[in-house]
Amino acid sequence: MNNLLSLSDLSFDDIIELLDMAEDLKAKRAKGIVVETLKPKSLAMIFEKSSTRTRISFEVAMNELGGHVLNLHSRDLQLGRGETISDTAQVMSRYIHGIMARVYKHSTLEILAQFSTVPVINGLSDLEHPCQLLADLLTIREYKGTLKGLKFAWVGDGNNVCNSAILAAAITGMQMRVACPVGYGPNSDILTKAVNMGADVEVIHEPENAVENADIIYTDVWVSMGDEEEKEERLRDLWPYQINDALVSFAKESCMIMHCLPAHRGEEITSEVLTGPQSAVLNQAENRLHATKAILTRLLVPNVKV
Ligand code: CP
Ligand code: NVA
Numbered sequence: 001m002n003n004l005l006s007l008s009d010l011s012f013d014d015i016i017e018l019l020d021m022a023e024d025l026k027a028k029r030a031k032g033i034v035v036e037t038l039k040p041k042s043l044a045m046i047f048e049k050s051s052t053r054t055r056i057s058f059e060v061a062m063n064e065l066g067g068h069v070l071n072l073h074s075r076d077l078q079l080g081r082g083e084t085i086s087d088t089a090q091v092m093s094r095y096i097h098g099i100m101a102r103v104y105k106h107s108t109l110e111i112l113a114q115f116s117t118v119p120v121i122n123g124l125s126d127l128e129h130p131c132q133l134l135a136d137l138l139t140i141r142e143y144k145g146t147l148k149g150l151k152f153a154w155v156g157d158g159n160n161v162c163n164s165a166i167l168a169a170a171i172t173g174m175q176m177r178v179a180c181p182v183g184y185g186p187n188s189d190i191l192t193k194a195v196n197m198g199a200d201v202e203v204i205h206e207p208e209n210a211v212e213n214a215d216i217i218y219t220d221v222w223v224s225m226g227d228e229e230e231k232e233e234r235l236r237d238l239w240p241y242q243i244n245d246a247l248v249s250f251a252k253e254s255c256m257i258m259h260c261l262p263a264h265r266g267e268e269i270t271s272e273v274l275t276g277p278q279s280a281v282l283n284q285a286e287n288r289l290h291a292t293k294a295i296l297t298r299l300l301v302p303n304v305k306v
Contacts, residue, residue, distance in 0.1 A: 003299075004120075004131070004295060005109050005110065005121075005122045005130070006127075007167040008171070010130075017298070018134060018291065018294045019137060019141060019294070022291045022294040023142075023290070024306060025293045026287075029064070036065055036066030037065050037297045037301055038300055039065075041067040041300050042068045042070065043300070044070045044072060045059070045070065045071050045099075046073075046079075047072070047074065048074045048102060049102050049124070054102060054123045057289040058292055061289055061293045065293060065297065067300075070096065085115070092118075097300050098118050098300050099116055099120045099121070100120075102123035104125070105126060121296075126224075127160055127163060128160050128190075129160050129161045129260065130164050131291065132164065133165055133167075134295065135287040136165070138287045138290065139287050140256070140258075142287075143256050143280060144215060147172040147173065147174055148172060149174070149175070151214045152165065152169050152174045152177070152214070153179065153210040153217045154176065154178045155178075155247070156179075156268050157221070157224070157268075158187075158203070162178060162180075163186050165218060169199060169200075169201065170193075170194035171197065177202050177209070177211075178210065179206060180205065183237070208247065208250050211250045213252055215251075215256070216255065217256075217257050219259055221262065222264070223235070241268070242267070242268060243257065243268065244270045255278060256279075257269075257274070257279045260284065
């Protein structure tokens with residue numbers, strides 16, 4: 001594992017190692033034990049899009065691990081004036097020890113990774129959001145004690161987070177049901193990859209069927225960053241896929257409700273469900289910090305044990 005561009009860069013063993021490390025770092029933080037594995041490493045973060053959780057969790061993770069972070073927006077770099085991604089990657093590699101980038105096009109990450117001599121981490125692209133799903137797997141394991149065999153229902157837009165969720169389910173042995181309108185399905189290459197891994201994954205159009213007996217219901221915004229021009233038709237087409245009390249009643253009573261946030265209350269999820277007793281969203285958000293620490297440690301100082 002030299003980069004983390006896709007969840008499929010990780011094996012089952014890699015995921016368990018990262019979750020164990022995240023759990024350990026979380027417990028140490030709660031006890032006030034300082035772990036400075038990244039002293040004196042520097043991470044550059046490049047943002048083409050907005051971020052709250054990713055930006056803050058990476059910055060706090062680097063600081064707490066003894067490292068340093070450079071918080072950059074692409075428009076402030078020469079990238080915004082036409083310097084190539086390849087030149088930027090090679091130059092940055094001379095200064096820093098890792099790059100995290102949130103980009104529109106996944107191919108931008110691939111070029112960064114190709115020309116960089118330091119690890120590149122996907123902080124969200126149009127195709128995937130692997131750091132989010134690692135935090136989510138940590139959260140699911142905390143709630144359910146296991147991953148294998150759980151019934152995971154994705155309801156709504158088959159977007160970047162959904163693509164990473166499909167791969168996460170495939171690698172960890174969860175059953176995956178995606179309910180989305182026609183035309184809003186997950187990426188077909190990701191689905192093929194998951195099926196080739198032996199995944200139990202199905203894309204259907206009836207939300208009730210997807211959530212029946214589910215252990216986990218997950219949704220995300222209907223208008224992702226970059227989809228703003230399609231807002232009106234998306235809200236219309238996705239309306240039958242709202243997570244509300246009526247839909248949740250088809251799932252197990254113990255079903256956990258997940259959302260990567262930010263949420264649009266009253267669109268993809270009602271306020272009642274988002275803040276209700278089954279909601280895991282704040283724990284997911286917190287776990288971004290612990291999972292990120294594990295990812296950074298594993299990539300930036302691969303031989304160090306915490
Ligand atoms: N879930 C997530 O990635 O949130 P941000 O867009 O705030 O980083
Ligand atoms: N699918 C959303 C996730 C935000 C964390 C987006 O890409 O905007």
